[in-house]
Amino acid sequence: MTDATESGARDPLAPFxxxxxxxxxxxxxxxxxxLRELLRRHQQSARDLPGVDNLVYEWRKYLPYDPVVARTEAAFHCVVLPEVWADFAEALDIDDADFERLLAVHDRQARRAAEARGESTEPFDGATAMLLTRA
Structure with a gap:
């Protein structure tokens, strides 16, 4: 996958x-x-909200913990409350099967990326991972 689109913006699927x-x-x-289309829709939804950087800032400010496990050039690797994912699923108007698919991709990718960085995957145990592509 490419890291940038023709417009210069990062491909929303770059970290996957x-x-x-x-x-x-x-x-x-x-x-x-x-599945790629579901991921694109999710990433676009995050970009359309206040933007990825602002969204992560808000989470850091209001969640009772720091949700950012890692910040790479391509993405924020976060652990979010199930309610955060539920809000995205509702906004995307997806069924339970597609919701589970998104969760599975984010979880597997977050764990692989942590292992590649030589870090523990423990922050993702019993949690919901979410990767947000940086613009």
Whole structure:
């Protein structure tokens, strides 16, 4: 996947590995293209809100913990309350199966990225991971 689009903005799927998307799509009985579209819609939703940086700032300010596990050039790797994900699912108007697909992709990608950085995956245990692509 490319890291930037023709307009110079970062590809919203830049932090997501194709093999993880394919594995989750296969395991959950959907087409990888459908899963990529779900991820794009989620990332666009975060960009359309106050913007990714502002959203993360608000979470850091109002959540009872720091949700940012890692900040890379490509994305914020966060742990968020289930209610945060539920708000996104409602805004995206997706069914339970697609919601579970999104959660699975974010969880697998967050864990792989942590391992690649030589960090523990423990922050994601019993939590809901969310990667937000930086613009």
């Amino acid at each position: 590995d194709a093999d993880i998307l394919a594995a989750v799509a296969g395991r959950t009985g959907t087409d990888p293209a459908h």
